[in-house]
Amino acid sequence: MPRTHVIGAGLAGLATAVSLVRRGRDVTLYEAGGHAGGRCRSYADARLDRTIDNGNHLLLSGNHAAMRYLADIEATDALIGPASACFPFLDLRTGQRWMLRPNAGRLPWWILSSRRRVPDTRAWSYFSAFRFVTAGADAAVTDCVGGSGILFERFWKPLAVGALNTPARSGAARLLWSVLRETFARGEAACRPRIARTGLSAAFVDPALKFLRQRGARVRFGRRLRRISYTSRRANGLEFGSGRIELRDGGAVVLAVPPPAAAELVPGLSVPGRTHAIVNAHFRLSEPAGMPPELPLLGLIGGTAQWLFVRGDVVSITVSAADALAAEPAEIIARRSWNDVAAALGHDRERMPPFRIVKEKRATFAQTPGQVKRRPRTRTGFSNLFLAGDWIDTGLPATIEGAVRSGRMAARAIAGCGRPS
Numbered sequence: 209m210p211r212t213h214v215i216g217a218g219l220a221g222l223a224t225a226v227s228l229v230r231r232g233r234d235v236t237l238y239e240a241g242g243h244a245g246g247r248c249r250s251y252a253d254a255r256l257d258r259t260i261d262n263g264n265h266l267l268l269s270g271n272h273a274a275m276r277y278l279a280d281i282e283a284t285d286a287l288i289g290p291a292s293a294c295f296p297f298l299d300l301r302t303g304q305r306w307m308l309r310p311n312a313g314r315l316p317w318w319i320l321s322s323r324r325r326v327p328d329t330r331a332w333s334y335f336s337a338f339r340f341v342t343a344g345a346d347a348a349v350t351d352c353v354g355g356s357g358i359l360f361e362r363f364w365k366p367l368a369v370g371a372l373n374t375p376a377r378s379g380a381a382r383l384l385w386s387v388l389r390e391t392f393a394r395g396e397a398a399c400r401p402r403i404a405r406t407g408l409s410a411a412f413v414d415p416a417l418k419f420l421r422q423r424g425a426r427v428r429f430g431r432r433l434r435r436i437s438y439t440s441r442r443a444n445g446l447e448f449g450s451g452r453i454e455l456r457d458g459g460a461v462v463l464a465v466p467p468p469a470a471a472e473l474v475p476g477l478s479v480p481g482r483t484h485a486i487v488n489a490h491f492r493l494s495e496p497a498g499m500p501p502e503l504p505l506l507g508l509i510g511g512t513a514q515w516l517f518v519r520g521d522v523v524s525i526t527v528s529a530a531d532a533l534a535a536e537p538a539e540i541i542a543r544r545s546w547n548d549v550a551a552a553l554g555h556d557r558e559r560m561p562p563f564r565i566v567k568e569k570r571a572t573f574a575q576t577p578g579q580v581k582r583r584p585r586t587r588t589g590f591s592n593l594f595l596a597g598d599w600i601d602t603g604l605p606a607t608i609e610g611a612v613r614s615g616r617m618a619a620r621a622i623a624g625c626g627r628p629s
């Protein structure tokens with residue numbers, strides 16, 4: 209049977225491999241590093257003496273490709289979250305707390321209820337969301353919803369920066385619309401928050417590796433693809449430090465590597481070049497943080513952090529589009545982050561516990577209209593070479609859902625099933 213070589217064992221590569229194996233294909237997965245997961249992984253942190261994630265990852269129940277991937281690898285129960293959609297928020301400047309609670313069904317009557325919508329906002333102000341439907345390819349989020357006012361500060365701004373890892377003033381409106389269309393616009397069942405129960409690797413990575421190995425796929429670590437050789441129409445060889453692999457007839461390659469690596473390997477490939485950072489601060493408390501186990505997250509407005517997550521005695525905060533913060537020393541970041549945590553959870557600001565700062569300086573590509581136009585499609589100019597990754601033109605932001613969907617698109621393209629799902 210012809211073999212498919214999948215390069216890169218991040219979520220896009222894993223999803224490609226899982227999807228191909230489910231279709232009965234012979235797959236080898238190659239990863240440059242010593243572990244799988246890429247930008248979505250856990251590791252044992254010696255200072256905190258805990259397993260922590262490189263960054264908190266929030267999904268929504270409407271992320272159907274991610275949910276299907278978890279079902280495929282038998283890891284559906286690896287995520288936790290509330291039985292119905294609700295998002296607790298705290299405005300750190302005013303101390304005001306509220307719960308955003310979208311209703312069931314497609315008619316969004318929750319915006320009519322002052323107990324379900326953002327406090328101090330009016331129902332009519334939410335109708336600016338309709339401008340996303342007709343937003344052009346060059347529109348930024350603020351072109352649709354404006355760039356000021358309470359609804360912007362407490363809803364659109366955090367939503368945009370969280371979903372796009374790009375400030376609302378430069379983030380692509382169409383990408384945010386794709387998220388809204390698949391989640392909030394479909395009612396509460398599609399926008400229940402979901403996070404990993406014990407860690408990202410336990411949820412998304414380890415079960416996938418087990419699935420692949422049990423079905424005969426080969427997984428090779430420490431294999432960095434250095435060069436692809438081509439005839440005029442197809443790739444015919446893969447060169448790793450350890451040797452060359454000839455691509456026989458029917459052999460295919462899926463490149464599921466980040467944009468700069470893909471640009472080096474594929475002649476003439478257009479890729480998004482700009483990136484934004486995400487910073488996470490993890491604190492180990494002396495006792496469990498005491499948030500409800502089914503809702504261990506909190507949106508923060510007006511501070512350094514945008515989201516706070518709790519897992520046992522580790523509390524973590526996320527700052528997206530954090531290029532300026534990422535340039536600061538870890539101690540400064542920890543101090544500013546702890547101020548937010550202390551205010552949110554009622555701890556002493558002066559007694560900062562042990563911390564770990566994780567700076568992902570190139571967390572995602574900058575999801576601006578200009579950069580979005582540089583996203584390539586799954587198929588390349590070479591008949592047996594395909595692309596996957598959160599930066600491929602999936603129509604979605606660079607997220608787990610986007611990465612997984614890009615992998616499923618690549619698998620479908622290889623299987624020749626026509627339109628990718």
Ligand SMILES: Cc1cc2nc3c(=O)[nH]c(=O)nc-3n(C[C@H](O)[C@H](O)[C@H](O)COP(=O)(O)OP(=O)(O)OC[C@H]3O[C@@H](n4cnc5c(N)ncnc54)[C@H](O)[C@@H]3O)c2cc1C
Nearest residue numbers: 216218219220240246247263265266432433597598607608
């Ligand atoms: C801190 C942080 C927070 C995030 N938060 C969220 C969130 O809340 N919700 C959400 O949905 N998404 C979130 N994301 C985005 C999500 O993690 C990514 O979209 C997703 O993990 C990207 O997967 P990928 O497979 O496309 O890329 P990667 O994870 O980058 O995988 C690429 C892999 O290719 C390997 N590689 C590179 N070059 C080569 C080579 N030449 N040969 C072989 N292998 C190679 C790399 O080592 C890597 O393992 C976050 C990301 C970060 C960094």
